[in-house]
Amino acid sequence: MSTRKNETMVRARINGEEVAFLCEPRETLLDVLRNDLELTGVKEGCGNGNCGACNVIMDGVLVNSCLVLAVEAEGRSITTVEGLAAPDRLHPLQQSFLEHAALQCGVCTPGFLVAAKSLLDHNPHPTEHEVRYWLAGNLCRCTGYDKIVRAVLDAADKMDGN
Amino acid sequence: MQAFDYIRAQSAEQAVALLSQAGDHARVLAGGTDLLAQLKEGRRKVSLVVDIKFIPELNELCYDPAEGLWLGAAVPCYRIYNNHAVARAYPGLIDAASLIGGVQIQGRASLGGNLCNASPAADSIPALIAHAAICQIAGPAGRRHVPVETFCTGPGRTVLAAGELLVSLHLPPPRPGFGAAYLRFIPRNEMDIAVVGSGASVQLDERGETIVSARVALGAVAPTPLYVQEAGAALVGRSVADAEAAIAEAAGLAQAAARPIDDMRGTVAQRKHLAAVLTRRALRIAVERAKSNLSGAQQ
Numbered sequence: 001m002s003t004r005k006n007e008t009m010v011r012a013r014i015n016g017e018e019v020a021f022l023c024e025p026r027e028t029l030l031d032v033l034r035n036d037l038e039l040t041g042v043k044e045g046c047g048n049g050n051c052g053a054c055n056v057i058m059d060g061v062l063v064n065s066c067l068v069l070a071v072e073a074e075g076r077s078i079t080t081v082e083g084l085a086a087p088d089r090l091h092p093l094q095q096s097f098l099e100h101a102a103l104q105c106g107v108c109t110p111g112f113l114v115a116a117k118s119l120l121d122h123n124p125h126p127t128e129h130e131v132r133y134w135l136a137g138n139l140c141r142c143t144g145y146d147k148i149v150r151a152v153l154d155a156a157d158k159m160d161g162n
Numbered sequence: 163m164q165a166f167d168y169i170r171a172q173s174a175e176q177a178v179a180l181l182s183q184a185g186d187h188a189r190v191l192a193g194g195t196d197l198l199a200q201l202k203e204g205r206r207k208v209s210l211v212v213d214i215k216f217i218p219e220l221n222e223l224c225y226d227p228a229e230g231l232w233l234g235a236a237v238p239c240y241r242i243y244n245n246h247a248v249a250r251a252y253p254g255l256i257d258a259a260s261l262i263g264g265v266q267i268q269g270r271a272s273l274g275g276n277l278c279n280a281s282p283a284a285d286s287i288p289a290l291i292a293h294a295a296i297c298q299i300a301g302p303a304g305r306r307h308v309p310v311e312t313f314c315t316g317p318g319r320t321v322l323a324a325g326e327l328l329v330s331l332h333l334p335p336p337r338p339g340f341g342a343a344y345l346r347f348i349p350r351n352e353m354d355i356a357v358v359g360s361g362a363s364v365q366l367d368e369r370g371e372t373i374v375s376a377r378v379a380l381g382a383v384a385p386t387p388l389y390v391q392e393a394g395a396a397l398v399g400r401s402v403a404d405a406e407a408a409i410a411e412a413a414g415l416a417q418a419a420a421r422p423i424d425d426m427r428g429t430v431a432q433r434k435h436l437a438a439v440l441t442r443r444a445l446r447i448a449v450e451r452a453k454s455n456l457s458g459a460q461q
Binding site: 008024025026027028047048049050058061063064067069115118133136137138 | 163164165167191193194195198203211213215238240263264266267269270351353
């Protein structure tokens with residue numbers, strides 16, 4: 001991204017805020033979120049849609065931001081991991097990930113959190129099987145997944161009690 | 163990624179005009195799960211990306227029990243399996259749409275894109291063949307229709323000529339006594355490319371006693387998804403009570419039609435074996451679904 005030409009103005013709602021940015025058609029949503037909007041919670045893992053580290057929610061749908069062009073975000077509403085917590089309080093999923101030690105190196109964690117939020121938005125009471133199936137597109141090389149699955153199930157229970 | 167221009171087409175005709183002008187250097191963008199990965203890897207050169215997601219007829223998902231299903235080429239998988247009427251009417255399609263990639267991929271990837279990408283291992287194509295889908299194509303000379311089993315002509319190659327665009331798929335309405343299924347073999351449970359896939363459908367008579375028609379299609383055993391007409395024909399007129407013998411015969415014909423290669427995902431011998439096993443299982447599921455669907459196909 002040394003010289004920029006052919007730039008387009010894109011307007012989107014990101015984590016509840018109206019945002020406008022300039023981008024080239026070849027830039028991915030992931031590029032723009034990280035490099036221009038400084039939302040570096042969104043991670044690049046594989047860059048080709050296999051690992052889920054770059055997961056964001058776009059108009060209620062979980063997507064890999066590495067496989068979305070930034071220009072496609074025009075008029076869309078996007079949630080990144082930065083949009084999960086309240087100003088004074090972690091999201092129950094984040095709290096649960098801490099309590100269950102559901103992370104080690106942490107690179108996959110934002111993607112898992114966003115994917116898990118998307119799951120609970122669609123299905124507030126998932127079974128273990130449903131959690132594992134929904135999270136199949138997120139890869140973690142540290143935890144062996146069990147702690148993540150338990151953290152999501154526990155968060156679902158706790159959110160239900162609220 | 164290489165630099166290119168991006169245009170949101172507003173109509174199929176505009177997309178066709180753009181594609182005709184730009185020639186080989188234009189590509190259509192629907193969900194982008196194949197195209198963007200290919201552009202990042204430098205496997206394709208493009209100067210223009212035409213986004214077709216905002217063309218209303220390419221986004222149409224319309225099911226009528228008497229007319230069938232119109233499936234816009236850009237409709238992502240999740241919209242298909244979240245539509246309960248469609249899910250009940252087209253079970254083979256749903257089997258395929260709900261196992262392409264993970265949920266992140268299904269949020270973007272379309273069956274039209276899966277078809278146009280023309281991978282020999284594409285999951286949706288054997289299912290679309292089992293459901294006897296017809297492709298509607300728009301081009302500089304107007305619209306034309308082709309059966310889905312003739313759409314792919316080689317790995318990554320299709321019948322689309324310069325300037326042509328896949329607009330939609332039409333699936334005939336299921337009658338009572340119709341059932342379909344798609345199965346694939348992969349070494350893990352999700353998120354992988356088929357070693358072999360098999361799509362099957364059967365139509366029973368109104369009493370559920372005889373198989374009236376059947377279709378079988380295989381994935382990942384030839385340069386294109388393979389419609390095995392003779393496997394379906396072997397089931398016609400056979401009794402449902404004695405379906406197992408007919409199914410075994412059809413599975414044998416599917417195996418005989420398979421002409422796979424050895425590669426990193428499997429060997430010729432393994433794929434030939436899988437072609438029979440998966441076809442047998444898919445047909446069994448299709449028959450069970452057809453039996454449970456004798457009176458209720460059009461609810």
